[in-house]
Amino acid sequence: MIKKLLLSGYCCLVALISVAQHEISLYTGPIPNSKQSDVKEIKRPDQSVSNVVQPTLTVFLPPKKKATGTAVIVCPGGGYETLVMKREGFDMAEAFTKLGVAAFVMKYRLPNAKTMIDPAIGPLQDAQQALKIIRQRAAEWGVDPKRIGIMGFSAGGHLAATAGTHFQKPVIDNPEAINLRPDFMILIYPVISLSADIGSAKNRKNLLGESPKPEQIQLYSNELHVDKATPPTFLTHAGDDSKVPVKNSLVFYEALQQNGVPADLHVYQKGEHGFGKTPMFDEWFGRIHQWMKDASLLTP
Numbered sequence: 001m002i003k004k005l006l007l008s009g010y011c012c013l014v015a016l017i018s019v020a021q022h023e024i025s026l027y028t029g030p031i032p033n034s035k036q037s038d039v040k041e042i043k044r045p046d047q048s049v050s051n052v053v054q055p056t057l058t059v060f061l062p063p064k065k066k067a068t069g070t071a072v073i074v075c076p077g078g079g080y081e082t083l084v085m086k087r088e089g090f091d092m093a094e095a096f097t098k099l100g101v102a103a104f105v106m107k108y109r110l111p112n113a114k115t116m117i118d119p120a121i122g123p124l125q126d127a128q129q130a131l132k133i134i135r136q137r138a139a140e141w142g143v144d145p146k147r148i149g150i151m152g153f154s155a156g157g158h159l160a161a162t163a164g165t166h167f168q169k170p171v172i173d174n175p176e177a178i179n180l181r182p183d184f185m186i187l188i189y190p191v192i193s194l195s196a197d198i199g200s201a202k203n204r205k206n207l208l209g210e211s212p213k214p215e216q217i218q219l220y221s222n223e224l225h226v227d228k229a230t231p232p233t234f235l236t237h238a239g240d241d242s243k244v245p246v247k248n249s250l251v252f253y254e255a256l257q258q259n260g261v262p263a264d265l266h267v268y269q270k271g272e273h274g275f276g277k278t279p280m281f282d283e284w285f286g287r288i289h290q291w292m293k294d295a296s297l298l299t300p
Contacts, residue, residue, distance in 0.1 A: 021093075022195050026055040026106075026129045032072030032172060033122055037114045047086040048078065052109050055126045057133070060093040060103040061141060068100040069144035070297045072186065073130050075106050077154030079275075080123070080206035083107060084274075088153040088188075095285055099298055102143050106130050108159065111207050120169045120208055120216065127163040128172045128180045135178050146298060149184035149231070154244060154273065157190020158222070161252065164233070165225035184295065185233040186288060189241055189273055192248035193221040200244050226255035232262040234291045236284050264291050 034053070044051045061067070074096075076266040078090040083089070085107065093103035108126040111119035120191040131148065140146040152160030153294045158184070174180065194204040208216050218224060233256055237249040246267060266287055271280055292298050 008076065021058060021060045023056050023058045024133075024223040024241075026057060026126055027161070031055070031109075032107075032125055033117050034115060035117055039112065039115050047090070048082050048084050049107060050082040050110060051112070051115075052083065052107055053115055055109050055129075056107045057130055058090065058093070058105040058107070060090075060097050060105070061139065062097040062100045062102060064142065066100040067102065068147075068298050068300050069106065069142065070100070070292070071102040071134060071138075071143040072096055073104045073106055073127070073134070073148070073150045073160075073182070075108065075127065075150065075152035075156030075159045076190075077152070077156040078110075079200075079202050080110055080155045080158075080210075082232070083110070083156075084153070088156065089207070092151065094299070095281075099289060099292070100300075101292075102136060102141055104130060105231045113209075120220070123159045123207075124162050124166065127159055127172050128167070128170060131163070131180050131182060132172065132174060132178045136176075143180075147183055149186065149236050149297075150182040151186035151188070152190060153188045155191055155200075155206075157187040158192065158203060158207075158220075160185055161187055161190055161192055161222040162220065164231050165227075168219070168229075181229070182231050184231050184297070187233060187235045187249070187252070188250070188284075189237050189244055189275070190248060191244050192223050192252045195221050197244050198247045198251065203244075205299060209284075223251040223255045226261065227260050228259050228261065230256065230261045230296065234264045234288055236266040236268070236287070238268045238273070238275060240270050241273045243273040262295075 015136040060073050076083045109122040116122045135145045144153040149159040190266045191203045193199045231242045237246045253265040
């Protein structure tokens with residue numbers, strides 16, 4: 001009986017440590033585009049955060065025997081005013097490690113004139129820095145530098161899509177000319193456009209301010225910046241989404257198609273907004289699993 005208990009305890013311990021995880025700072029020196037302020041980060045019991053001033057990556061590594069070499073940066077949503085770190089971050093990372101994929105949950109800066117010189121570029125700076133760091137440390141983490149993707153939910157989907165359509169114009173220092181292009185994108189009920197007709201007014205205001213100029217709206221409406229170099233993309237959305245209209249995913253998919261970029265789109269009749277880690281999870285994450293498998297992203 002004692003042996004059985006010891007064996008059971010050992011198995012539980014192995015299960016707990018099978019996924020190595022730790023948090024690292026995105027920047028080792030001064031944070032670009034930042035200014036001194038008395039703003040303090042807010043952490044809530046549900047693990048959501050706001051007022052991010054020190055951006056980080058939480059690193060989730062699969063067991064070495066299961067590792068595929070593929071990695072994904074996970075950008076939680078929250079309307080560019082908070083970050084849903086658990087449901088749209090850590091839970092996703094754990095799901096990816098079960099597939100042998102290394103996951104990096106990004107706690108990125110949210111636009112704030114009190115903490116940033118140019119609030120609009122802050123999130124993109126952090127996304128580009130994450131891509132840069134992971135490629136620099138790829139060997140350390142067992143990652144193939146040519147198989148690093150980015151995933152985003154809602155506003156995090158907008159950030160991921162921005163990283164995938166604006167990589168040719170770095171907003172960080174990159175003297176080594178490290179590739180800042182994600183190798184693939186996974187966009188979950190994403191904000192794509194900031195236009196008045198299909199864009200989210202809340203996200204537009206939080207990212208660009210009360211009265212953005214037309215050229216700013218155009219710059220961050222990502223369906224307008226798709227070209228043949230845009231990474232292959234997986235999209236999913238609910239047709240009854242009342243916060244971020246499904247047309248965001250539709251126009252992005254159409255732009256990808258027009259430019260010959262491999263893309264997969266799944267629209268569910270019902271699901272509303274924020275169906276991330278819900279009973280629907282097995283369905284839509286299963287489709288991601290198959291998409292990655294078909295793209296040879298799950299073979300070492």
